[in-house]
Amino acid sequence: MYYSPNLNLTRKLLAFSLFIALSACGGGGGTTPTVVPPATIQNHSLMVSLTGAGSGQISSTAAGISCGSDCSESYAESTSVTLQQTAQAGSTFNGWTGDCTGMGACTFNMSIDRSVTAEFIVDATPSENDLAVTVTGSGSVTSDPVGIDCESDCSETYDSATEVSLTAISDAGFTFDGWSGACSGTGECIFDMSVDRSVTATFVADSGTNQNTLTVTLVGSGNVTSDPVGINCGVDCVEDYDDNTVVTLSANPDSGFILDSWSGACTSNGACVVTLDIARMVTATFTAVGQTSVLIEDYVAAGSVITISQIGSDASGITWHPGIEQYLIVKNGAATIYRYNENFDYLGQISISSIAQDTEGLSWVEDNEVLVVSENNFAYKVSIDEFVTSVNGSESASQRYRVAQQPTGNKGLEGVATRKATNSQLVRVYTVQEGDNTGANSSTSKKIFQFDMPDPDPLVTLSFEDGSLEVTQPFNADDVFGDQLRDLAGLVYDPRTNHLIFLSERNKTGVNVLQVDPETGAIISELAVSGAGQFEGVTIGPNGELVFVSEPNQVRVYELN
Missing domain, CATH: 2.120.10 (Neuraminidase)
Structure with missing residues (x-):
């Protein structure tokens, strides 16, 4: 067999190198050191989606997500991420789904891949309702928000979600007596416009102002009453009222009779409303049912x-x-x-x-x-x-x-x-x-x-x-x-x-x-x-x-x- 003269030299050199290395570590009786490889950092992906007919944007802390434009990001494991929603005008945020749910804050740890969806809906278009204001007596009514200025403008249309506040302003010689309709009493008049509403503001003349007389006459079988009270004719057919008082008369026929007509300060057979800016006279005529000779x-x-x-x-x-x-x-x-x-x-x-x-x-x-x-x-x-x-x-x-x-x-x-x-x-x-x-x-x-x-x-x-x-x-x-x-x-x-x-x-x-x-x-x-x-x-x-x-x-x- 062939024998190389260099083989024995090579073996000796290897043995000597090993001896030197062991000596440097404490000799042949020392402990062999553990070699630790460098740590590897793992990343996880976050996907954000937008849904719904509305519009909005999602941003993140830590930075990375700006969705509408940038809706995905890779984060180091265990990074804490918080998502923030911003609805655009005309839209409303309607909640999270996925790795966040509900309407509250959206915060999570990036220990795994995650996905979150944000829904934005279109704001409902508010319906509109009508407000009608009536003034009885001498005064005016204004509104907040503007729209009502009743002496001249007594009706307005508002969005159904609008809250309206009315203010009563008395003319000289008159006092505000109260609200009726959608408000009552003499205090604040505030309401929402979720339905059509009507409000009446009543002003009464201060004591000591001029008065005018209302006289009612009856023809036929029936009686007449008034609002405000005072006339109850059959019994009391004459009453004094403060100047400019508005009086509504109601005809009440006896059994077998009907109101045929008003005459004097009222005409026809409809409603009888009298403003007492001067003395007034009204006649109510009642006729027996089926007894008139109208052909x-x-x-x-x-x-x-x-x-x-x-x-x-x-x-x-x-x-x-x-x-x-x-x-x-x-x-x-x-x-x-x-x-x-x-x-x-x-x-x-x-x-x-x-x-x-x-x-x-x-x-x-x-x-x-x-x-x-x-x-x-x-x-x-x-x-x-x-x-x-x-x-x-x-x-x-x-x-x-x-x-x-x-x-x-x-x-x-x-x-x-x-x-x-x-x-x-x-x-x-x-x-x-x-x-x-x-x-x-x-x-x-x-x-x-x-x-x-x-x-x-x-x-x-x-x-x-x-x-x-x-x-x-x-x-x-x-x-x-x-x-x-x-x-x-x-x-x-x-x-x-x-x-x-x-x-x-x-x-x-x-x-x-x-x-x-x-x-x-x-x-x-x-x-x-x-x-x-x-x-x-x-x-x-x-x-x-x-x-x-x-x-x-x-x-x-x-x-x-």
Whole structure:
């Protein structure tokens, strides 16, 4: 075998090197040192996400996250990170999900990979509601925030979240007497505008100011009371009030009588409000129900035909609302009611929801209640005051009545009339089905229905079908009207005579209005109206005038001759 002479030398050198190394560490009997490798630092990732329809930004401490633009970062293990949210204008932060939850602070340790989502939502657009202020006496009211400055500007629209504070300012010689409506007492008047609101500020004359006398006279059987108190006529018919006091008189007919009219400082048969800037005299005339001699044949056309341009077309029914002193005209096919004052100046409109589109007639009932009928043979009772801009005919919001089976074709309910309640009688409702002159046995013949309104309202639909609403026909309309009226377009109850006045859009003999006894169907008087388009509705105005509305958009007034 081959033997290298250098191998033995190499072995000796290695052994010597090992000896030297062991000696340096304490010799052959010492401890061998432990060699420690350098520590390795581990990183973890953080992912941030934004969700929702709103806008916002997330930042972090420790620095690294600025999300919208930079939404991920790597952090050394065990780093403590806090996320901060900032919502942009028009948005609201709606909470964390992922490694943070809820609405509170978002802080965590980066011991593992983490992810967090922040939700931003769009702020709700606030709804708007109306504030109406009335001043009684001599003074004014201002608001914070601005909007009300009532002497001149007494109404304003505010966002529903707005808090409004009203301040009453008395004129010289007057003292603020208190709030009523949305506020009461004489202290602060502060409220939110979550609903439409009305407030009245009353100012009274200081003692020692001038006084004026109010004298009330009665004709017929009834009495008159006042607000503020003082008049109770039958017993006390004369009262002195401080100068400029506004007095409201209320007529209270005895059984079997109705208020026929006011005269003197008040006129017509509506509300009687008197300002006592001088001495005033008022007469209240009461007449026995059904005993007056008012006949429609004695009415004549007054003035020119009035065009109500705001409606455009399809005016279908009219009623006078004495509580707000306005005419209300309903349009079919659009479910809209239009407001007009006594002179037919336009005042605004009311949208109708949850009522069949083909609204054909309406009638004031009492207080602010108005009954609307549609061609599907339903009636809906809604509330209308001087401020409302929409009404809802749904079962949860109004009283509904199903009067009759819906006929075929366009021949359903066309008009409605109401007789006010008395101490012994409920409100009586009369409605007419248009009919098509096919005879009494036809499902689409002319019909008159009547029913009494339950009191109080059950706020569920009452129907002739299940017997919850008792509907009758007081007489056969085809037998009564068949020789004169081709159809029935509208009607109104006349409290002066206890009669019904029926209107036809088409006639056979030239006569298109009939005055009828509602119990027997006996025709009392006749009238031919003309000068406008197709007549669709009739009401009695504040001064006893007969007011007719016609398609497309005209009004014709007849006055007692």
